[in-house]
Amino acid sequence: MELLAFGDTGWGDELFYATLMTIAVSVTAMFIGFLFALIFTPLKLSKNRFLNFLANSYTTIIRGVPELLVIYLFFFGGTGAVMFVASIFGYNEYIEINAFITGAFAIGIISGAYSTEVFRGAIQSIDKGQFEAANVLGLNKFGKFFKIILPQTLRLAIPNLSNVWQITLKDTSLISVTGLVEIMRQSYIAAGSTRDPLFFYSFAAVLYLILTYLSMKLINKLELKYNRGY
Amino acid sequence: MDFELMTNSFPKLLSATVITLKLLSVSLFIGLFIGLIFAILRLNKNIITNKFAYGYSYVFRGTPLLVQIFIIYFGLGQIEFLRSTFLWVILKEPYWCAIIAFSLNTGAYTSEILRSAFQTIKPGIVEAGKSLGIPNKIIFYKIQIPIAIRQSLPAYGNEIILMMKGTSLASTVTIMDLTGVAKYIISTTFKPVEVFIVAGGIYLFMTFIFHNLIKFLEKKYSFN
Numbered sequence: 372m373e374l375l376a377f378g379d380t381g382w383g384d385e386l387f388y389a390t391l392m393t394i395a396v397s398v399t400a401m402f403i404g405f406l407f408a409l410i411f412t413p414l415k416l417s418k419n420r421f422l423n424f425l426a427n428s429y430t431t432i433i434r435g436v437p438e439l440l441v442i443y444l445f446f447f448g449g450t451g452a453v454m455f456v457a458s459i460f461g462y463n464e465y466i467e468i469n470a471f472i473t474g475a476f477a478i479g480i481i482s483g484a485y486s487t488e489v490f491r492g493a494i495q496s497i498d499k500g501q502f503e504a505a506n507v508l509g510l511n512k513f514g515k516f517f518k519i520i521l522p523q524t525l526r527l528a529i530p531n532l533s534n535v536w537q538i539t540l541k542d543t544s545l546i547s548v549t550g551l552v553e554i555m556r557q558s559y560i561a562a563g564s565t566r567d568p569l570f571f572y573s574f575a576a577v578l579y580l581i582l583t584y585l586s587m588k589l590i591n592k593l594e595l596k597y598n599r600g601y
Numbered sequence: 602m603d604f605e606l607m608t609n610s611f612p613k614l615l616s617a618t619v620i621t622l623k624l625l626s627v628s629l630f631i632g633l634f635i636g637l638i639f640a641i642l643r644l645n646k647n648i649i650t651n652k653f654a655y656g657y658s659y660v661f662r663g664t665p666l667l668v669q670i671f672i673i674y675f676g677l678g679q680i681e682f683l684r685s686t687f688l689w690v691i692l693k694e695p696y697w698c699a700i701i702a703f704s705l706n707t708g709a710y711t712s713e714i715l716r717s718a719f720q721t722i723k724p725g726i727v728e729a730g731k732s733l734g735i736p737n738k739i740i741f742y743k744i745q746i747p748i749a750i751r752q753s754l755p756a757y758g759n760e761i762i763l764m765m766k767g768t769s770l771a772s773t774v775t776i777m778d779l780t781g782v783a784k785y786i787i788s789t790t791f792k793p794v795e796v797f798i799v800a801g802g803i804y805l806f807m808t809f810i811f812h813n814l815i816k817f818l819e820k821k822y823s824f825n
Contacts, residue, residue, distance in 0.1 A: 431805070432801065432805060434762075434808075435762070435766075435804060435805045435808035435809075436766070436801040436804045436805060437765075437766040437767075437768075437769030437780055437804060438766065438769070439769040439770060439772065439773075439780050440769060440780050440783060440797060440800060440801060440804070443780075443783070443784050443787060443793065443797070444793050444794070444797040446793075447787050447788070447791065447793035448793035448794055448797070451791075451793075537663075541664070541665040541666075542665070544665035544667045544668060545665075545667060545770075547667070548773065555665070555667060555668065555671075558671075559671075562675065566679075567679070568671070568672075568675035568676045568679060569672065569675075569676035569677065569679045569680065570676075572668055572671045572672040572675065572676050573672060573676065575668050575671075576660070576664040576668045576669070576672065579663065579664045579665060579668060580659075580660065580663045580664055583663040583664075584663070
């Protein structure tokens, strides 16, 4: 227990901040994933074959390639890509991207592929009559989407999105290879300096379990809220 | 684009794929047995075994695979008395540590898949078997298990693909699998995109094969 003391003598506060970091990366990644889903879900549902192909390649490639490989691509290739874009605009200095952004972006792209599939499934399972009824009521495109389709989509999507959240949360442990100090990296540092890997990795597992447990509780509440009237 | 690097690294990555496939097949094989045992424990009415099986699958599904590998590879070596037993022969090898972690992990997911498959079997089928005078054991092995396997095929196909991606974590414990070699080439040449295309392509090809294999099996064993 001494090992977990707060302050200079133990690793309690470090692990606490690392847990906050894990939560921050997961939430950011999930948010970036939603943005990607917002772009790619309409493409997947569109009748244009090219756009369809584009969205399908995105979800297939990302879901078929290991997360670690994607992270390595961003970790080693991120700086180069940003500097290449910057050089087009005439900026040739070295740019260092921090590990948080690289990591959140890499995990976000992965989580976005799963979210896209979830939203596609949810929208497709909404009854055709709902779209027709919205048309009959004379709602414009935005009213139709935001007032009729989206609330129903969310209800259907939440259980699956909770799975995506769990995957995202667990995937953030992989960012530790890039040096971002989240739970896994902090445990690695602590295990190295105290020579007690069994304790620290087990404790990391407990932290992840607490996070998944708490988020499950939260999502169940959300689910209840969106299931009102059913 | 450095096409020369791509063609040069292809054979190296391909030979690393053999290790990935070995890790995958061995852990899936062991994981299937673990999954079956824990699925049966879950369906058991005994509260203790039931809770134990539930706890097992909860812990392994609620924590990242990376933590599990690290606990087994770095953590277990710390226990003094393990070092003196024959287990140490296995636990000092990163390859076997990875296999243990992967098997336990996929076992947890497989147990959930099989459990839900068993639960969706209509009671009428079991009752029909009973009314024909078939002993309970035979009903279980000859009727329930085949139906459960068919029911769980789609979900198990996903699990195979997830596990294939999971084997990439073996590279974190010094195993030179496909991802490990890809990382090595990236970090020596600093050409991440080219290597990613080749290694990612190999992974995608494997995903494609597994996906179609499962689809074929689903069709072959469909009820209609």
